[in-house]
Amino acid sequence: MNGSNQTTCIVGKNYRITILTPRLIRMEYDPEGRFEDRPTQMAQDRHFAPVPYHYWKTEKGIEIRTAGVNLFYDERPFSAAGLWAENRSACRGIYTTWHFGDPVTENLGGTARTLDEADGETPLCPGILSRLCGYSVLDDSHSPVLLENGWYEPRRDHIFDLYLFCYGTDYRQALKDYFHLCGTTPLLPRCALGNWWSRFYAYTDHEYLALMDTFRQKGIPLSVAVLDMNWHITDAGPEGRGWTGYTWDHALIGDPGAFLEQLHQRGLKVTLNLHPAEGIQAHEERYPAVARVLGKDAEHRQRIPFDSTDRQFMNAYFQDVLAPLERQGVDFWWVDWQQGTKSAAPGVDPLWVLNHFHALHSVKNGHRPFILSRYCGPGSHRYPVGFSGDSAISWASLAFQPYFTSTASNIGYGWWSHDIGGHTHGKRDPELQVRWLQYGVFSPIMRMHSTSNRFNGKEPWRYSAECERIMTDLLRLRHRMIPYLYTMNWRCHTQGEMLVQPMYYAYPEREEAYQVPNQYLFGSELMVMPITSPQISDLELGSVAGWLPEGTYYDFFSGLRYQGDRMIRVFRPLDQIPVFAKAGAIVVMEEDHPIQNGGMNPDALEIRVFAGADGRFDLYEDAGDGFSYQQGDYCITQMRFQWNQGQNSAFTLSPGAADAAYMPAQRSYHFRFVGLDDGVVPAVKIDGTAVSCPIQYLDSEYTWDIQLLSVPQDRAVEVAFAGRAAPAQNHALGWQEQILNRAHIQYELKDRIYHLLVSGKSAPAVFSTLHAMGLSVDLIAALMEPTAI
DSSP states (O other): OOOTTOOEEESSSEEEEEEEETEEEEEOOOOOOOOOOOSSSSSOOOOOOOOOOEEEETTTTEEEOSSSEEEEEEESSSTTTTEEEEEEETTEEEEEEETOOOOOOOOOOOOOSTTOOOOSOOOOOOOOSSSOOEEEEEOOOSSSSEOSSOOOEOOSSSSSEEEEEOOOOOOOOHHHHHHHHHHHOOOOOGGGGGGEEEEEEEEHHHHHHHHHHHHTTTTTOSSEEEOOOOGGOOOOTTTTTTTTTOBOOTTTOOHHHHHHHHHHTTTOOOEEEEEEOOOTTTTTTHHHHHHHHTTOOOTTTOBOOOOOOOHHHHHHHHIIHHHHHHHHHHOOEOOOOOOOOOSSSSTTTTTHHHHHHHHHHHTHHHHHHHBBBBSSTTTTSSSOOEEOOOOBBBHOOOHHHHHHHHHGGGGTTOEEHHHHHHHBOOOHHHHHHHHHHHHHHHHSSSSEOOOOOTTTOOOGGGOOOOOOOOHHHHHHHHHTTTHHHHHHHHHHHHHHHSEEGGGGTTTTGGGGGSSTTTTTHHHHHHHHOOSSSSOOOOTTTTEEEEEEEEEEEETTOOOOEEEEEEEEEEEEEETTOOOEETTTTTEEEEEEOOOOOOOOOOOOEEEESHHHHHEEEEEEOOOOOOOOOOOTTTEEEEEEEEEEGSSSSEEEEEEOOOTTTSSSSSEEEEEEEEEEEEESSSSEEEEEEEEEOEEEEEEGGGGEEEEEEEETOOOOOOEEOSSSBBBBBHHHHHHHHHHHHHSSSSSHHHHHHHHTTOOOHHHHHHHHHHHTOOHHHHHHHHHGGOOOO
């Protein structure tokens, strides 16, 4: 028989099969025939559009066929022989078969709970994507159920509740349906996307404020001030455990309210570290109040243990312990749970309870769900952001983090925050710190962190003048990128497109996309190849192997042009990271002027447009926190670039709402059109009227540079190139001279190489001759990098 579009459940005495989408099937078995429709830790919304399918009942059981799956079930307790499915989203050109109980293999990976003490790779839990078998299974049999009264209850024993994902290489659709099922990623507050300062260190209030002022004096903007566990009493005497605490250490922070107000006046949000595992101890200021609520014997200092299964305790934890600190000025919490997954309720992880109720508490206070805490299984994306733990300071740690971060997207977990620079062990290595900071700038959350060792700080001025300059520029760049990052935040919230994505999301059928695990897409416009190994000493250059998909690409910083559809090795000095923009990309940043802490909507934007293809970008802005955006209170500025094969190319900017209090009344625009030669001079119009403004061509950057000052926010802008605009040609010789200058080879050999490079010979002839000279493979590759266009 055929299944009705309206009845997507097939129910037997002890089973229920729900066809959520043609490629997502829910399978339940309960000996008592009781099935779960309430939300769980993982699943939030099982209501999908009706799905056409075919259904047959046979002597062997039932058969179901959708556009993506053939499912066979003998209507008995789930078993490998009695429950199996063919994935019709063919992988390798054939069907693949799943049987109940099969281990999840050939999986592209998900993420891990923590990187604590990790010095390199660590095992990952599975995600929902698979290239080879094309299917994955999520087991929701043991996650707690959310109740209408705001609490939860454990699942009953001896049941199965499975979700079979059969999406083949349609990765993005799989994730969209995953977010439908498991809830959307919340919109982060704007402050989350700037620079965080964090260190495990016993600062006094005066020391911390002086440090914040030093950052400001050196032109380094911050958005979040993190106080690790030393904010509270850590020497609690024989009856206390100092790791857990909720009482200010007044020997360090004399007046907490005044201290927090000073940080707020500096434009910073504040988060405090919590280790809740020891409960509410008798030395705490809030102990008497909590003891009274819970009926404990305060006179004899009766212990109040942490109990995530006790609703009364959890209410007291938030209302009687944390709320007074929030009234003093704490903005959000860093939940540093390290005590495992067990609680008094079977299947209920205390970390999930903390994450879930902290998020609800934040919403109750009028803020978006926002904490810093560890990952706790599928569905954890609803509780951003992730704290990846105390990783080791090593090249191996850095080399693992890009892969770890992008792969987490395979389970919808898009907002990892790492200890940028590493936390523990290791040794002083300025090159490692710079490369790690470069990665941090192009990672989801930019949070510098280090341990309490007096020599292990991440302040840029602890390093050489060159490293300080590079690190300062990087931190300024991160803050300047907030307009772009916040738009990607909105894209993640509304479209399920995470900021950091593996290359195979966009190119699932290309083998090369799976061969570059540390390369990733950074939002809709950029692609990053972080350098995660020490430099080649004889060249004084870092290097990374990557893949350029089909098309034309530009180095985001230099404007150097590359032709795609090839594997490539790129070389960069310490002050550069390989970041590429495809032709047609539009990247919006804050202008590089004195940048304030906090990262609110700027009154001056730099807009980089990369020539060679059409492009579009919708800049998203709102109040930065709260929920007014849900009522449409936000601003979209549309930007469009029409390449027209280089003939009469034009860029237009169409502003959105201009009267919102969070939007500047006027805006200056710094346009940079990258990849064009100087043959056609652009013209600028505001609301259709031609205007005069500073325009110059920067030959070394292949860029037309236009400064348009103080434009009313509601005015449209057009930049037009009348005539035929031609792509700029790479200045290969200038690049090659820099490579030779750095190379540790004989001067006479450098001279021979230089004369070859200026000889006018073809690139293949130059390459062959360089090879015949017996030069290193690295040097030849570095010299030839800008010529392969």
